[in-house]
Amino acid sequence: MQVLVNRLSGLPSESTEGVTVIKLPEPTLRLPREKPIPKAKPQTKWEAYAQLKGIQKKKKGRMLWDNESKQYKPRWGYGRKDETKSWLLEVPENADPNEDQFAKKIAEKKERVAKNELKRLRNIARVTKAKVPGVGLTPTDKPSKDHLGKTLAVTHKSTASLGKFMDTLPKEKLRLGKKRKFESNYTDDRERQKKILKGIADGTPVLDVNRAANIAKHREERERSMAKKSGDGEKKKAGAKGKKGGKKSFSGKPSGKPKKTFAGKTKKSFSGKKGGGGGGAKKGRK
Amino acid sequence: MAQRIVKPKTQRGKRAVERKDPKIKENHKTCMLMKGGNTSQIVTNALKELHMLKKPHAVLFKKKNITRPFEDQSSLEFFSNKADAALFGFGSHSKKRPNNLIFGRLFDGHLLDMAEFGIEKFKSMMDIEGPKCAAGMKPALIFSGEAFDQDSDHKRIKNLFIDFFRGPVVDNVRLAGLEHVISLTAADGKIYLRNYKVQMKREAGSLGPPRVELENMGPSLDLVMRRTKLASDDLFKTSCKQPREAKIKMRKNISRDAFGTRLGRVHMTPQDLTKLPDRRMKRIKNITKDTEKDATEKDATTPAKKAKESVEED
Numbered sequence: 062m063q064v065l066v067n068r069l070s071g072l073p074s075e076s077t078e079g080v081t082v083i084k085l086p087e088p089t090l091r092l093p094r095e096k097p098i099p100k101a102k103p104q105t106k107w108e109a110y111a112q113l114k115g116i117q118k119k120k121k122g123r124m125l126w127d128n129e130s131k132q133y134k135p136r137w138g139y140g141r142k143d144e145t146k147s148w149l150l151e152v153p154e155n156a157d158p159n160e161d162q163f164a165k166k167i168a169e170k171k172e173r174v175a176k177n178e179l180k181r182l183r184n185i186a187r188v189t190k191a192k193v194p195g196v197g198l199t200p201t202d203k204p205s206k207d208h209l210g211k212t213l214a215v216t217h218k219s220t221a222s223l224g225k226f227m228d229t230l231p232k233e234k235l236r237l238g239k240k241r242k243f244e245s246n247y248t249d250d251r252e253r254q255k256k257i258l259k260g261i262a263d264g265t266p267v268l269d270v271n272r273a274a275n276i277a278k279h280r281e282e283r284e285r286s287m288a289k290k291s292g293d294g295e296k297k298k299a300g301a302k303g304k305k306g307g308k309k310s311f312s313g314k315p316s317g318k319p320k321k322t323f324a325g326k327t328k329k330s331f332s333g334k335k336g337g338g339g340g341g342a343k344k345g346r347k
Numbered sequence: 348m349a350q351r352i353v354k355p356k357t358q359r360g361k362r363a364v365e366r367k368d369p370k371i372k373e374n375h376k377t378c379m380l381m382k383g384g385n386t387s388q389i390v391t392n393a394l395k396e397l398h399m400l401k402k403p404h405a406v407l408f409k410k411k412n413i414t415r416p417f418e419d420q421s422s423l424e425f426f427s428n429k430a431d432a433a434l435f436g437f438g439s440h441s442k443k444r445p446n447n448l449i450f451g452r453l454f455d456g457h458l459l460d461m462a463e464f465g466i467e468k469f470k471s472m473m474d475i476e477g478p479k480c481a482a483g484m485k486p487a488l489i490f491s492g493e494a495f496d497q498d499s500d501h502k503r504i505k506n507l508f509i510d511f512f513r514g515p516v517v518d519n520v521r522l523a524g525l526e527h528v529i530s531l532t533a534a535d536g537k538i539y540l541r542n543y544k545v546q547m548k549r550e551a552g553s554l555g556p557p558r559v560e561l562e563n564m565g566p567s568l569d570l571v572m573r574r575t576k577l578a579s580d581d582l583f584k585t586s587c588k589q590p591r592e593a594k595i596k597m598r599k600n601i602s603r604d605a606f607g608t609r610l611g612r613v614h615m616t617p618q619d620l621t622k623l624p625d626r627r628m629k630r631i632k633n634i635t636k637d638t639e640k641d642a643t644e645k646d647a648t649t650p651a652k653k654a655k656e657s658v659e660e661d
Contacts, residue, residue, distance in 0.1 A: 063558070063559045065487055065489075066522065066547070066556050067556045069520070069522060069525075069556075070522060071556075075519070077409075080521060081521065081522075082520060082521050083519060083520050083522060084518065084519055085518060085519065085520060090509065091589070092509065092587070093452065093454050093459060094454065094587070094588070095373050095375060095376050095433040095453075095454070096368075096369035096373065096433075096455055097369055097454075097455050097586075097588075098369065098501075098588060098590040099368065099371060099590070102350075103350070169495065185350045185352060188350060205481065213597070225470070301555065307395075337482070
């Protein structure tokens with residue numbers, strides 16, 4: 062102990078608030094941790110997409126100006142401007158006058174919360190690679206014909222006996238699932254094996270056109286986002302706003318003249334400023 | 348932050364859950380001290396006094412827990428999760444293993460190391476008269492005996508004891524704050540655990556290190572090693588892994604001189620001297636006119652002119 066004290070008093074010391082403390086050296090012995098090293102939070106689907114597209118997160122201010130009370134109010138939380146709590150709500154021009162606008166607003170909010178929760182769970186499932194059932198058919202205001210058909214097929218099967226005893230409507234086309242097809246057990250499979258062996262012997266790579274196209278598309282997109290980043294401030298702004306235009310040029314034209322599309326995009330950005338703004342709002346909501 | 352399917356419902360609940368999450372810089376390990384199905388007075392007292400020594404970072408369980416850590420660790424792991432404790436002391440007493448005391452630690456909610464000792468001799472803190480050290484002191488640990496450096500089991504047990512007794516992790520210490528010494532001696536197959544209170548005596552007028560006097564404070568335990576269950580080297584290595592963020596980065600180009608002033612070396616991009624505003628410095632202008640005539644002057648102005656033109660275009 063005397064040795065320890067002697068060594069300690071030889072170490073550099075500091076005095077703070079009239080007390081002299083000795084600075085201990087770095088520990089040489091490594092002790093086990095209590096818990097493993099924390100892992101980085103996995104990306105959500107949106108985050109991954111935003112990164113791919115080079116979409117930056119915009120910080121929203123906490124306080125919003127409320128013109129009625131003439132003061133700043135928080136965007137969310139206690140003391141926010143809650144429309145459902147006000148005594149009056151405007152009925153939109155083409156809305157049903159008997160519709161309860163308050164109930165509608167509350168229902169919409171509930172829907173948004175539920176949707177967000179669903180997305181959260183699906184993100185977790187995606188990361189953990191757990192199998193989850195599909196979203197199914199969500200109710201829409203204006204269902205398309207296809208949507209209706211799907212709903213019908215689903216409801217048809219949604220009985221205890223999986224729709225075995227359901228009567229069909231007179232002109233109803235039943236959507237049946239895909240039937241699995243098996244190779245026959247009785248045919249000579251020499252031909253089949255030959256085909257496989259030939260493919261292996263040739264060494265010709267199998268080209269998945271869809272995949273190749275996707276890879277090419279991705280690369281092009283990344284290049285463009287890199288170019289956007291490296292470009293000067295003005296170009297950058299134009300690029301970010303002309304997001305929609307850029308997207309259009311993608312799906313419409315086959316890849317071949319990327320340089321031209323770039324030039325076109327900057328032009329479009331001036332005309333399509335509004336569209337770009339809309340895109341921004343969309344992003345905020347997600 | 349870990350991904351949770353069920354979200355905590357209140358902010359307080361959320362905080363409580365987050366407190367248990369793995370962190371880059373970890374908090375001090377808590378120790379849970381518990382009794383088995385049967386305990387003798389000696390074991391109970393030993394646990395109580397270990398609790399006293401470790402106090403702010405220890406929980407003493409009041410109830411009996413009928414488990415045998417060497418046979419089934421599940422209940423131990425459960426309690427560890429519940430109390431967020433990574434260290435444990437378990438006391439029991441049976442005919443086969445009288446006055447049994449287990450020291451152990453967990454990693455990631457699972458057992459890492461544990462060692463079982465029989466208490467051969469126990470002297471309580473209460474039986475030894477004299478001053479005691481304050482609670483929550485960071486102790487100085489002294490290991491003596493060849494076994495701690497040679498025998499592989501003993502080496503690991505030394506590591507375990509350091510982890511168990513080391514107290515809060517600090518950067519600075521005050522000499523006067525070193526009040527408590529735990530000495531562990533391995534000799535003739537036993538481990539002697541002794542606790543001392545430190546008294547620093549500084550002779551009048553001396554500037555050197557103070558003279559240290561130790562006084563037995565208790566508790567004193569003579570331990571005989573029984574069973575051990577030590578982690579494989581692989582697991583031990585993974586448990587010792589440090590996060591990259593915790594390592595101190597070497598900072599380049601920054602130094603301190605003898606007075607403690609911070610000095611830095613800064614690298615700059617080459618400066619463009621052609622754009623130096625020289626309009627107002629008539630003297631320089633005159634010199635250049637005299638020596639090099641118009642040719643050089645034109646060159647210097649051209650970039651500025653070009654810039655002007657480009658602005659107009661926009």
